[in-house]
Amino acid sequence: MQLRLEHVTKRFRETVAVSDVSVTMENGVYGLLGVNGAGKTTLMRILCTLAVPTEGRITCDGEDIFEMDMRYRKILGYLPQDFGFYPDLCAEDYLMYVASIKGLRPAAAKKRVEELLHRVGLYSVRRRKMKKLSGGMKRRAGIAQAMLNDPKILVLDEPTAGLDPNERVRFRNLISELSQERIVLLSTHIVSDVSYIAKRLFLMKDGRIVHQGSMEEILEHTPVRAWLCTVSKERTNACLKKWKVANIRAGSGGNELRVLSDLPPMEGAAEAELTLEDVFLYYFGEKAGDDDALL
Amino acid sequence: MLYYEFRKILSKTGNRIALLALLVLLGVTCYFAVNGYGTSYTDEQGVSRQGISQVRKLREARLAWEGPLTEEKLAAVIRKHAAVIATPEYNSKDATEMNIAYSWTQDYQDIRQMICRAFGEFRSYDYYKIDSLSPEDAADFYPNRIRALRTWLDTEAKDMYTEEEKEFLLERYEQLETPFYYTWYLGWDKLFEYGPTIQMIFVLVMSFVTAGIFAGEFSNRADAVFFTSYHGRKKAVTAKLWAGVLLSAALYWIVWGLYSAVVLGALGADGASCQIQVHVGWKSFYNITYGQLYLLMSFGGFLGSMFLLLLNMLVSAWTRSAVIAVTAPFIMIFLPSFLSNLSVPWLSKLLGLLPDQLLQMQTSVNYFNLYEIGGRIMGEVEPLFALYGVLSLLLLPTVCALYRRAGRG
Numbered sequence: 171m172q173l174r175l176e177h178v179t180k181r182f183r184e185t186v187a188v189s190d191v192s193v194t195m196e197n198g199v200y201g202l203l204g205v206n207g208a209g210k211t212t213l214m215r216i217l218c219t220l221a222v223p224t225e226g227r228i229t230c231d232g233e234d235i236f237e238m239d240m241r242y243r244k245i246l247g248y249l250p251q252d253f254g255f256y257p258d259l260c261a262e263d264y265l266m267y268v269a270s271i272k273g274l275r276p277a278a279a280k281k282r283v284e285e286l287l288h289r290v291g292l293y294s295v296r297r298r299k300m301k302k303l304s305g306g307m308k309r310r311a312g313i314a315q316a317m318l319n320d321p322k323i324l325v326l327d328e329p330t331a332g333l334d335p336n337e338r339v340r341f342r343n344l345i346s347e348l349s350q351e352r353i354v355l356l357s358t359h360i361v362s363d364v365s366y367i368a369k370r371l372f373l374m375k376d377g378r379i380v381h382q383g384s385m386e387e388i389l390e391h392t393p394v395r396a397w398l399c400t401v402s403k404e405r406t407n408a409c410l411k412k413w414k415v416a417n418i419r420a421g422s423g424g425n426e427l428r429v430l431s432d433l434p435p436m437e438g439a440a441e442a443e444l445t446l447e448d449v450f451l452y453y454f455g456e457k458a459g460d461d462d463a464l465l
Numbered sequence: 466m467l468y469y470e471f472r473k474i475l476s477k478t479g480n481r482i483a484l485l486a487l488l489v490l491l492g493v494t495c496y497f498a499v500n501g502y503g504t505s506y507t508d509e510q511g512v513s514r515q516g517i518s519q520v521r522k523l524r525e526a527r528l529a530w531e532g533p534l535t536e537e538k539l540a541a542v543i544r545k546h547a548a549v550i551a552t553p554e555y556n557s558k559d560a561t562e563m564n565i566a567y568s569w570t571q572d573y574q575d576i577r578q579m580i581c582r583a584f585g586e587f588r589s590y591d592y593y594k595i596d597s598l599s600p601e602d603a604a605d606f607y608p609n610r611i612r613a614l615r616t617w618l619d620t621e622a623k624d625m626y627t628e629e630e631k632e633f634l635l636e637r638y639e640q641l642e643t644p645f646y647y648t649w650y651l652g653w654d655k656l657f658e659y660g661p662t663i664q665m666i667f668v669l670v671m672s673f674v675t676a677g678i679f680a681g682e683f684s685n686r687a688d689a690v691f692f693t694s695y696h697g698r699k700k701a702v703t704a705k706l707w708a709g710v711l712l713s714a715a716l717y718w719i720v721w722g723l724y725s726a727v728v729l730g731a732l733g734a735d736g737a738s739c740q741i742q743v744h745v746g747w748k749s750f751y752n753i754t755y756g757q758l759y760l761l762m763s764f765g766g767f768l769g770s771m772f773l774l775l776l777n778m779l780v781s782a783w784t785r786s787a788v789i790a791v792t793a794p795f796i797m798i799f800l801p802s803f804l805s806n807l808s809v810p811w812l813s814k815l816l817g818l819l820p821d822q823l824l825q826m827q828t829s830v831n832y833f834n835l836y837e838i839g840g841r842i843m844g845e846v847e848p849l850f851a852l853y854g855v856l857s858l859l860l861l862p863t864v865c866a867l868y869r870r871a872g873r874g
Binding site for chain 1: 470473476477686691694699701
């Protein structure tokens, strides 16, 4: 299975939401990293045929996905960022309904729903109304619905948004389990969501893919180094203005700063191993601090 | 798929409240129909009472006049009335005495009303007209109906109709079979009186339910999953439409059936074979029976409801807003009432073809709106059924086509 995006552009009047994106994906987990407003959701919506690109094309094993129409949707699973459901249906009925519109026959649907309810840990609350599930449970119901048709292409848009750290780890593991023999594209602005599980990363900024590769490739090719240096509390503000600071840790002898710079920022600075969070900060600058981006 | 669409609709708290409200309003309407004006019986002491047992007494009294309304029977009514108005009780100023006199007239009140209409002007009604009649006048009862129309067409309505239309109306009047058959018809009468109310209530309440079927995907933000599913742009959309149509149709017949059963059960179902001209359609040029008018109301109400609810679903699919969708049936039902105050002849013809007319068939058969289609002159009932039958059928694929495109930006 190969999913190929060729010069995909999407314009909304004057705004260019996605600009000339060309990537190729084969089985495995792909992480789409970018700050809010980078164009990740628009790109995901195009991939799910919810939006039509203004320019460019997307092919699945060489065939245009919009021409494939139902055949493409048959192998597609999608968890939208703004995952909505029918609040008064119970989790089991919700999944049975989605199974029916995904074309599963009732007997197969029942079996698959039961299996997925167990897998995402919702079996004990299957008769509970969707609106009464916790945020994490709703997200797990979301991933279950996306998996109902055993999709060959699984698109997950910000799947961990709003989840507590425990739920996020659980979710990440679940995605990792589900990633066998399929393309999983996971969009997020939370670096840790993809750093462990993605085989390839796409860094998106202002509608463009600014950098792509495996985590190692990205770390290797990012033209910046990380430095640890300790400064007095009085000097911290001046340092923040002068350098890109990825982290500040307060200590008794002053603040330990993690500075991103080509050269040592000061005497005594010790070089540290570059992380994906550092890269994220380097590419996305101040916007990377929006919301819980660096969690 | 259809099963879960039904579950989606019926599990919504708002929809459950709407359906409960429909049930309550049905009960209230039935109560008013069964206990409304004309359902009380006045005994010989002049005391009026209401209730099912009193309706039975009234029915027994009226059935004394059951049968063809011949000249002799009409003369007998006029004679009996002359005797009543000569009594001191009738001429008394005391309310109880007057009620006692009324109790002697209540058996022939239906026939009295017909006589008053037959001997009055075409567009007026004088309750006391019978007081001035003699038994010999009974011979003019049926000819008077035609004469009054002819006079009206030659004077007041001189410029309102073409010669062909006038001829059509007179021909229809002359074709009416006489003598009328009279029997107890109060059950039908009350059913027709409150029928439009229950049909309008049904449409307005159901519009809350159907408005959410298409717009709900967007308001619940479930549209992305829906439209990216295998059947999301084809069968799943059709299932939504069928869920709306089947639920509306089933509930319409349940509500209408319950209403009919309660009203006819309480007030009696006799009179289905009476001409509508005996009461609700004295002036109507539709020569049909109460039973046929009931069928017209039932199917007219059904077609009107389905059209308005399909329109509601169309707006819902188009605008993605249940709130805007709900306003469509409201506008279609209430706007004509405001516009009808304007006395513009072409507007009256236009208003006669609006879908709200299907929800008030008992007034549609009484309107003198004439249309010439394919060289044939007809009233508004025939074009209403044809027009909204076709439009409803056209709305079905239109709703689906609009919604299929709705989820793609």
